[in-house]
Amino acid sequence: MRLTADRAVGLLLLLLGAGCLVETLRIKDDWSGARLMPVVTGIALVALGVAHVVARRARGRAEPAEPSDIRRVALVAALLAVYVTAFTMLGFLSATLLLLLVLVRLLGDYRWPAVGALAVALAVVSHVVFRVWLGMPLPDGLLAR
Amino acid sequence: MEALGHLLDGFAAALTPQNLLFALIGSVLGTLVGVLPGVGPTSGIAILLPLTSFLPPTPAIIMLAAIYYGAMYGGSTTAILVNVPGEVASVVTTLDGYQMARQGRAGPALAIAAISSFVAGTLGLVGLTFFAPVLADLALRVGPPEYFGLVVLAFSVIASLSGPSLRKGLTSAALGVLVALVGLDPQSGVRRFTLGTASLLGGIDFIAVIVGLFAIAEVLLAVERRMPAVAVASIGRLMPAWDELKRCSATMLRATGVGFGLGMLPGCTPGAISFVAYDLERRISPAGARFGQGAIEGVAAPEGANNATTSAGFVPLLALGLPATPALAVLLSGLQIYGLQPGPLLFEKQPAFVWAVIASMYVGNVMLLVLNLPLVGLWAKLVHVPYAVMGPMILVFSVVGAFSVRNTLFDVGVAVVFGVVGYGMSKLAYPTAPMVLALILTPLAESSLRQSLSMAGGDATILVTRPLAALFIAAGVALTAWSLFARRSHPEVFESSD
Numbered sequence A: 001m002r003l004t005a006d007r008a009v010g011l012l013l014l015l016l017g018a019g020c021l022v023e024t025l026r027i028k029d030d031w032s033g034a035r036l037m038p039v040v041t042g043i044a045l046v047a048l049g050v051a052h053v054v055a056r057r058a059r060g061r062a063e064p065a066e067p068s069d070i071r072r073v074a075l076v077a078a079l080l081a082v083y084v085t086a087f088t089m090l091g092f093l094s095a096t097l098l099l100l101l102v103l104v105r106l107l108g109d110y111r112w113p114a115v116g117a118l119a120v121a122l123a124v125v126s127h128v129v130f131r132v133w134l135g136m137p138l139p140d141g142l143l144a145r
Numbered sequence B: 001m002e003a004l005g006h007l008l009d010g011f012a013a014a015l016t017p018q019n020l021l022f023a024l025i026g027s028v029l030g031t032l033v034g035v036l037p038g039v040g041p042t043s044g045i046a047i048l049l050p051l052t053s054f055l056p057p058t059p060a061i062i063m064l065a066a067i068y069y070g071a072m073y074g075g076s077t078t079a080i081l082v083n084v085p086g087e088v089a090s091v092v093t094t095l096d097g098y099q100m101a102r103q104g105r106a107g108p109a110l111a112i113a114a115i116s117s118f119v120a121g122t123l124g125l126v127g128l129t130f131f132a133p134v135l136a137d138l139a140l141r142v143g144p145p146e147y148f149g150l151v152v153l154a155f156s157v158i159a160s161l162s163g164p165s166l167r168k169g170l171t172s173a174a175l176g177v178l179v180a181l182v183g184l185d186p187q188s189g190v191r192r193f194t195l196g197t198a199s200l201l202g203g204i205d206f207i208a209v210i211v212g213l214f215a216i217a218e219v220l221l222a223v224e225r226r227m228p229a230v231a232v233a234s235i236g237r238l239m240p241a242w243d244e245l246k247r248c249s250a251t252m253l254r255a256t257g258v259g260f261g262l263g264m265l266p267g268c269t270p271g272a273i274s275f276v277a278y279d280l281e282r283r284i285s286p287a288g289a290r291f292g293q294g295a296i297e298g299v300a301a302p303e304g305a306n307n308a309t310t311s312a313g314f315v316p317l318l319a320l321g322l323p324a325t326p327a328l329a330v331l332l333s334g335l336q337i338y339g340l341q342p343g344p345l346l347f348e349k350q351p352a353f354v355w356a357v358i359a360s361m362y363v364g365n366v367m368l369l370v371l372n373l374p375l376v377g378l379w380a381k382l383v384h385v386p387y388a389v390m391g392p393m394i395l396v397f398s399v400v401g402a403f404s405v406r407n408t409l410f411d412v413g414v415a416v417v418f419g420v421v422g423y424g425m426s427k428l429a430y431p432t433a434p435m436v437l438a439l440i441l442t443p444l445a446e447s448s449l450r451q452s453l454s455m456a457g458g459d460a461t462i463l464v465t466r467p468l469a470a471l472f473i474a475a476g477v478a479l480t481a482w483s484l485f486a487r488r489s490h491p492e493v494f495e496s497s498d
Helices: A005-026 A036-054 A070-090 A092-107 A112-133 B002-014 B017-035 B041-048 B057-081 B093-102 B106-139 B144-155 B157-161 B166-181 B206-225 B242-263 B270-284 B297-320 B326-337 B344-349 B351-372 B376-384 B387-406 B409-427 B433-455 B467-489
Strands: none
Touching: A005 A036, A005 B166, A036 B166, A036 B433, A070 A092, A070 B206, A070 B387, A070 B409, A092 A112, A092 B387, A112 B387, B002 B017, B002 B106, B002 B351, B017 B041, B017 B057, B017 B351, B017 B376, B041 B057, B041 B206, B041 B326, B041 B387, B057 B093, B057 B106, B057 B297, B057 B326, B057 B351, B057 B376, B093 B106, B093 B297, B106 B242, B106 B297, B106 B344, B106 B351, B144 B157, B144 B433, B144 B467, B157 B166, B157 B433, B157 B467, B166 B433, B206 B326, B206 B387, B206 B409, B206 B433, B242 B270, B242 B297, B270 B297, B297 B326, B297 B344, B297 B351, B326 B433, B344 B351, B387 B409
16 A cells, blocks of 8 residues: 555544544543533544545546745745744844845845845834834844843 | 614714724725735735734724725736736636736726626625624524534535535544644633643634634745746726626626625635626626626626625624634634624624624725725736745734734744645645634534533434524535535636635
């Protein structure tokens, strides 16, 4: 049996469903109370997992491979993860500026001076709107006194 | 006629400078969300919802509602000029709209789209004005079993939002239910799925999940695709000929009927209904034979229908607290943030709020007509904003939006995780809309089900022995069957979900 996308998702669903059922046993309440929805969900996940594992591949649906670049996606996702971690330490303005510098460069065909100008402008506008004008409690980080 | 008096009071509130301003901002943002491909009404409202927290509830909801119906106006602009629908409800508009643009008649196509949107949207509001209070009044007399039946009815949306594979749609919904169950159970106070951590006690925030699934995932997809440059057709003379307007008036009325009638049912999203209206018009209109070749009626029908549908969607939302589309689910959670529980009691307890919002929608439709007729060229230019600017800004807005619901970084992390999940789901052709609906409906389903069971001492037959509850559940099953059938005959309508 080859590991198709369907089967991989199916195994994941079986795991989730099993986890859900185990958790249900741990919940201290009636079966018609707090345990009801979790047990129904667990059974549904297991059933869907089985349906995925036994599903036959749709015929004639080999999609044309689009020119795509998964590395760019992974890079942006990683950037966001770093951004979230750096958020508190660096503060909203500095972290956003760094994020924008990399993103604008990555997504557009601009030279560094243009990238810098765009990133600074967008970061400052965001800071002024969210932090100063709307007064959101975004972390100040480096700017904090 | 009581409704009319309330509506007049509502107008008095909606026409105050502050509420007018936020209706205008909402209309502009809605048009923007509609015009820009890659930002739909669901993610638009989700990103902006937390940013409205500094406002009192009335202007905030006025603005968010305007984003929703404004997006229906904006979506037609790019559909006609660039052949790229700004959101799903305008997919059908591309058929005749873009043909008209290619024949040098983009102006009349845009004008008829705006006019038809206005006429049907406003007529739909008249329906909302008179129908919602009656429905709310009826709903006051039903108990938890009937309410559970209504939630089952609302869950029937999932079949029509499932795209080509029902298995994948159900999987998406089941995952949504699981996410919704995380945290302290509000009824018994026990912990569920918290994995021993404190961060999960408060549950997984709905807004953070939506921001991830819709906004961040969409950016990730665009990053991969490398957005191509687009060519915009020139607009030319704007107004349609008098005789075209006359021909379209019947079309608009029929589209309103279809849009409003079906729009109140869960499971009927603007995208699906605009197709139904187009199809109906093609069969019965004298111009039917020219549909697909640039018939002006082919633009008026879907644009009217999707706007009547948006108006109609507010009927179950306000009267029953049930969202018919993902975007309305986000709006529902917005109301809940303000401590307003939509449903039968809303009309009784918060009449000033409800009627101000309804009245503002009449005002907003006028604003949108004005914004869209003379300024349409300006909106079209927005398509040229480079993605290297738009993508990063969507990400920054998403992060700030997710952060500001509860002011925790944890929610930002949730948004990023669901962004990646949403990207993966999209690549594997799993629709995200069922997950959103399940997320918002699960708490309603769970509480009404458990209350019903405790009423009956644990006897589940209470759900089928009470006639009204049984009727709702049967209707839910029938609607599911109908959309499964419709999915087979018109798969193209159900491809996308936002």
